[in-house]
Amino acid sequence: MDIFEKVLNRFGPIGKYRDQGEGYYFFPKLEGELSNKMMFMGKERLVWSLNNYLGLGNHPEVRKADAEAAKEWGLAYPMGARMMSGHTKYHEQLEQELADYVGRETSFLLNYGYQGMVSVIDAMVDRKDVIVYDSEAHACILDGMRLHIGKRFVYPHNDIANFEKQLSRAKKITDQSGGGILVITEGVYGMSGGLGDLKAICKLKEKFEFRLLVDDAHGFGTMGPTGAGTDEHFGVQDQVDLYFGTFAKAMAGIGGFIASNKEIIRYLKYNLRSQIYAKALPMPMVIGALKRLDMIRSGSEQRDKLWTIVNALQKGLRDKGFNLGDTGSPVTPVILAGGVPEATQITFDLREKYNIFCSIVAYPVVPKGVILLRLIPTAVHTLEDVDYTIKAFSDIKEKLDKGEYSEGGMKGVVVE
Ligand SMILES: Cc1ncc(COP(=O)(O)O)c(C=O)c1O
Numbered sequence: 001m002d003i004f005e006k007v008l009n010r011f012g013p014i015g016k017y018r019d020q021g022e023g024y025y026f027f028p029k030l031e032g033e034l035s036n037k038m039m040f041m042g043k044e045r046l047v048w049s050l051n052n053y054l055g056l057g058n059h060p061e062v063r064k065a066d067a068e069a070a071k072e073w074g075l076a077y078p079m080g081a082r083m084m085s086g087h088t089k090y091h092e093q094l095e096q097e098l099a100d101y102v103g104r105e106t107s108f109l110l111n112y113g114y115q116g117m118v119s120v121i122d123a124m125v126d127r128k129d130v131i132v133y134d135s136e137a138h139a140c141i142l143d144g145m146r147l148h149i150g151k152r153f154v155y156p157h158n159d160i161a162n163f164e165k166q167l168s169r170a171k172k173i174t175d176q177s178g179g180g181i182l183v184i185t186e187g188v189y190g191m192s193g194g195l196g197d198l199k200a201i202c203k204l205k206e207k208f209e210f211r212l213l214v215d216d217a218h219g220f221g222t223m224g225p226t227g228a229g230t231d232e233h234f235g236v237q238d239q240v241d242l243y244f245g246t247f248a249k250a251m252a253g254i255g256g257f258i259a260s261n262k263e264i265i266r267y268l269k270y271n272l273r274s275q276i277y278a279k280a281l282p283m284p285m286v287i288g289a290l291k292r293l294d295m296i297r298s299g300s301e302q303r304d305k306l307w308t309i310v311n312a313l314q315k316g317l318r319d320k321g322f323n324l325g326d327t328g329s330p331v332t333p334v335i336l337a338g339g340v341p342e343a344t345q346i347t348f349d350l351r352e353k354y355n356i357f358c359s360i361v362a363y364p365v366v367p368k369g370v371i372l373l374r375l376i377p378t379a380v381h382t383l384e385d386v387d388y389t390i391k392a393f394s395d396i397k398e399k400l401d402k403g404e405y406s407e408g409g410m411k412g413v414v415v416e
Contacts (some may be wrong), residue, residue, distance in 0.1 A: 065121025113246030187230025193327030221250025
């Protein structure tokens, strides 16, 4: 069969809805300045869909630092991969400052969090090793594991009894093979906002002698007393062997890092294929990240603002009877019952009647019959935004309960 013909016949689980949904549900264009209110299809909407947690994305000081760095260095510098010709003292400085902030000896920059994570997993394990991971692991963790030729065992999300069972299975294998165990979890799960049960996981370290890799994409900058992450929140920084953060969320930039002890980072520097065989982060990204880190580190003002909004939103929604699942982070999922037709019609109603833009997740990303409206509060939202949204959501829920979204009549994706 012709490869082109094959893929065009399938188009994938989301792509099959492209004709009805493109431009509105998929690939929507949010225009104007990054903020709590942005333009969508020519109208101003209240946006709860950006991981700009601390509001740094459009902060004047950040914009200034980005612009000055771009003016001074351009986007080309440095040319080449770090190992060959793209290394600079600024990259090194950022690595050390990130490590100091998250309480590790040192760190190594990643051009994208996603690719970096794939490479970290690839570099850490070989055929004798076993990976044990949480069933809700992010796609970058799953893709990293695709490269792993040894065994892997999954445990149901945060199910510690089952986790222990999987560790026992893993240990049996590594006792024979002479390999080791790598456990991978997230700090904050980006869809549900639930926290990886790092305390319980770490308690089993001694018994099973595993190494722990934590993807803290959503926790870095938002969780813990100083914002240093979910492991700081739980007080287990010294037990997390490899700490991964991205710049794509609280840092409102691009890139990421992996932090650990000096020897391991030295090993990774020479073995992370996504960094050895790819161009270094451009200078404005590095200088811009230094500025962002400085702001995150030196003041809690943005974090306090974020948590004021998070607490007001989550309390307000809970008081109105909404199910927010087990979120323990800023990520605020509103869980409703319904299928794809209801999900798309609710999204449409929220956008067109209430001018609220939020992300919606339905089957197959969540189980059949569940709709998840995901709200991401940020430091640039206001308490008025929160009140308005809670009222709108109460309206939506009333209509859903009355069955107003189960029939057609409103613009929505037609599902066969
Ligand atoms: C949990 C998690 N890990 C990794 C990534 C990938 O990071 P990046 O956007 O830097 O590639 C994301 C999304 O951005 C994420 O949510």
